[in-house]
Amino acid sequence: MTSIHLDENTIQQYAITGVLAGEEQTHHFLHCNHCRGRAAAYKELLAGIKAQPAPAFDFDLPALVMQKIPAKKAAIPWRAVLVIAGLLGVISLVTYNLRAVFGVIFEGLSLTAASLIFIAVISVLIFQLVDVVNKYHQQTNALD
Secondary structure, eight states: OOSSOOOHHHHHHHHHHSOOSSHHHHHHHHHOHHHHHHHHHHHHHHHHHHHSOOOOOSSOHHHHHHHHSOOOOOOOOHHHHHHHHHHHHHHHHHHHHTHHHHHHHTTTSOHHHHHHHHHHHHHHHHHHHHHHHHHHHHHHHHHO
């Protein structure tokens, strides 16, 4: 029999599983009152822990947490509206001032074809602007 007792981890593992790793440990355990006593103490401790009732809150935790979270305001993004209105104003002024140049560019096209090209370009620009604004909002929400 060895004079060194089993370490705490081995005894705790035995108390949980009931199995020792090797033949030497098993032989020592069977002949050592000290190690068997520590294992019995751990088994009693584990039984006491298992017998404990599950902790329960005496209040509604989700309701208390939800009260602390500030409500998100569904406000109109006035900055985005002002930027879009400003851009549309600038585009309108540039288009009006360069109407003679546009007349030369679109001289061979019919009014319908020129209008369709203009509408397509404006639509693409609007969709890109909306996409940029949405990505901005996603990034700011990720930071919150």
